[in-house]
Amino acid sequence: MRHLAPMTLPSLQVSMFRRVPLPFPIARTPASSCSPIVRRSLHSSPSVKMSQKLKPAARVAGNRQDVWSIVNEAAAASPRQPIVNMGQGFFGYNPPEFILDAAKGALDRVECNQYSPTRGRPRLRQALSDAYAPSWGRKLNPETEITITTGANEGMLSAFMAFIEPGDEVIVFEPFFDQYISNIEMPGGKIVYVPMHPPKEGGSKTLSAGEWKIDFDELERAVTPRTKMLVINTPHNPVGKVYSREELQKIADICVKNQIIILSDEVYDRLYYVPFTRIATLSPEVEKITLTVGSAGKNFYATGWRVGWLMGPASLIEYVAAAHTRICYSSVSPLQEACAIGFEQADAHSFWTSSITSMLSKITLFTSVFDELGIPYSQPEGGYFVMANFSKVKLPVDYPFPPHVASRPRDFRLAWFLIQELGVAAIPPSEFYTDANAHIVEDYLRFAVCKPDEVLEEAMGRLRGLREFIE
Secondary structure (H helix, E strand, C coil), X not given: CCCCCCCCCCCCCECCCCECCCCCCCCCCCCXXXXXXXXXXXXXXXXXCCCHHHCCCCCCCCCCCCHHHHHHHHHHHCCCXXXXXXXXXXXXXXCCHHHHHHHHHHHCCHHHHCCCCCCCCHHHHHHHHHHHHHHHCCCCCCCCCXXXXXXXXXXXXXXXHHHCCCCCEEEEEECCCCHHHHHHHCCCCEEEEEEEECCCCCCCCCEEHHHCEECHHHHHHHCCCCEEEEEEECCCCCCCCCCCHHHHHHHHHHHHHHCCEEEEECCCCCCECCXXXXXXXXXXXXHCCEEEEEEHHHHCCCHHHCCEEEECCHHHHHHHHHHHHHHHCCCCHHHHHHHHHHXXXXXXXXXXXXXXXXXXXXXXXXXXXXXXXXXXEEECCECXXXXXXXXXXXXXXXXCCCHHHHCCCHHHHHHHHHHHHHCEECECHHHHCCHHHHHHHCCEEEEECCCCHHHHHHHXXXXXXXXXXXX
């Protein structure tokens, strides 16, 4: 199994406005079997042979370049500068003023610049209880059913550390958020993959992202006596699918029957364009086995703030909070306070409805270029990613792809080609499948639309250059 680089590293640091120096030299030759960190040290000290004691752990020493390094390399080598970054899912604009004002005000308060309680600032936990009550059907106990984490990712790591022992199995749907993999493997978990299947007509016409489906017979076969957890992401990155209530019920029934903990990654839970159901709310029996993950970074356009949370029954949250305490003790105080104020004031500013309206407008704007070109895509039901199917784009037979790109699935070659020829960065989604199932998405590319409209329009103008390669 591949070991992927952390998403938190600033791998892709290029935009349409300026080119920022990358944090490490770009490899211009095929990747060696070492990780980028090890490769740098070997290059700087060629006469020093690394001893066994100095070798990195397998969990961080991947045997090939990850997607972020390859996109970096392509961007640095591209003659089309500056690159329009439609790759990583960070926002290209600031949170609204009332959120920024809350953060600035918190910095002036002594208590907001000191340690927060390990479970999070009381004001934020209360604000979350109030904010989630309408969709949850009741107010969660802020003392026992909510814990604040250093971003949603650390929250998920805490959940795995709390419940996974060596050899325990965790079911993950493909495509997956790459951090799931390393987070599960660190406590010794074994990942069991169940692929999500795109619609058969996805290469010929635009369809709803909801048409990506799980084969429930495959899911049933994946369950064994060692299955301890199941991870689900809705709204889904990168597909844009919002699982229907019926699909969630089928998943929940399997988990209740087999007493499997559900980790529901709902970080895009304020950006949904079809009815959205929280799996924890299906029944009291499902709620007892479900941990729900949230993210202020996704909610408030502030991915760099690293404020997340987990919600669930006290019997589960108790141990997640204990793991979180051992991982980072507590999370950043002033930004927790700012997030609390954000939740308290969001409705008065019509923030949630305006967020949905704004993101839908960006999706409509950006996908219009695919409509022009006849390139089908999955119409997002939630989130801010668009999966476009490039099966109609014919790459030149003799195009000079580097060997480490040519050997990867077609979507890597498509991504390289777009960066080199058009100066537009997108992400090949086969990185989020196992090697055995990577062919499922080899014609797709993922685009992040959470960018200013002028960036989207620049990307659209460049993508029109694909006309000469479409058959």
